[in-house]
Amino acid sequence: MKARCSVLSVCWFIVICVFGEDVTVKEGGSVVLETDDQKKTDDTLLWYHEDKRIALINEDQSKSCLYDGEDGRFRDRLEVDYETGFLTITDIRFEHAGDYEAEIIRSQSSGKSQSLNRNRKCDRTKIIQKTSNLGETIKKISVNVEAKTEEESYKTEKENRTKEESYSTGKILAGTCGVGVLLVVVAAVLGVIYYRRWRSRNAGMEKNKPDRLLEDQRKDDSDVSCENPSSV
Template identity: 50%
Template sequence: MGSCIMLILCVFILEGVFGDPAEVKSVKEGDCVTLNTDVTKQQHDDMMRWYFNDRLIALINGHPNTSCLYDGEDGRFRDRLKVDYETGYLTIMNITTEHTGRYEADIIRSGSSGKRQSLNRTGKCNRTKIINKSSNRGEIIKSIRLTVSGSCLSPAVVAGIVVGVLLWAAVVVVVVGVMIRRRRRFSDDMKKIKQVLEKMSEDETPNGRSLMI
């Protein structure tokens, strides 16, 4: 937990020292996070693009058929991205610590000269393609530095905890089993003693009792 707090504090310190204008957000692992642009598209043909650490993860042309959502490096965004094709808002579902980083959105207006020609609006979407930020940049409309805090436990520690819990459960099961068997055995012994006493009582006669007196 301490390492997660230190990571968040370091992000805030760096923001103050270097004067980074990016908005700072901190979320928890497993959350569903929506990144907004605070900008309204003026035309349906306006293009918005979202970058993660200077690599394209979403190209929004106003319609799913002409847009593309990319899996990102190592497929970390596969089946996790969702966009609003009117506003350009980007939603990351079931976010993990791998999604910590800088997100940046730019826009290219439909009336921008010399830029629309170089953008392929009809090409097939290749989700696995890695596209770095190029010089063909639009107007930067949003920068967000996102920090995702997890459990702060390494996979080895988590595995150790799981093994420990399983071992403890196994010990409890064995102890409970032994107690149940002992209880059953004690109950059987008590029944035998009761049967012997009853038999002795039945065998005892009145004459026998008088002679003993």
């Protein structure tokens, strides 16, 4: 069957495969694996790569699981639309090429959901081999990964360098701002300490002022008495 896939280019090549059986994507790009069937809220969708499960999609994220796959090749590369069950593979590499299959377990199928361990914690590292169908196969897609040209590789490397430089500059600015804020805080604390000491010293001087005036008056009286003795 001839592939019918749309290609979008925004910095990376993003391939959305809707009806086709085969899709080719550039290394480092992304591919969106869609199904032709509408997933209902209580349906469970399973995605396989080369007969190994890479996604178990229930009605919400807490009851779903995205698997790292063999050698961790899918780690941090899978994104899911939990409403539709569409699966996106980002930053694709040659090890991601191969056959993908989507299998749906309808909510009407009694007893099937219990076998998928909805209430257990997701074990991302677990390798689950497909031995038989748990539901109905609704999509099969063959993904081919194509090497980038020298020009595309250079562009990618340049973009990565720009991102790294921007990140480094941001860290430097953040550090500079942090030092500046610290200096302002230290200056404010020292100013408060100085002000309190100054106020305390002035308050002590004001408090002792009457005593000093009285002592000065006594000294003046004593001097007068010595200079003008009484003649009586």
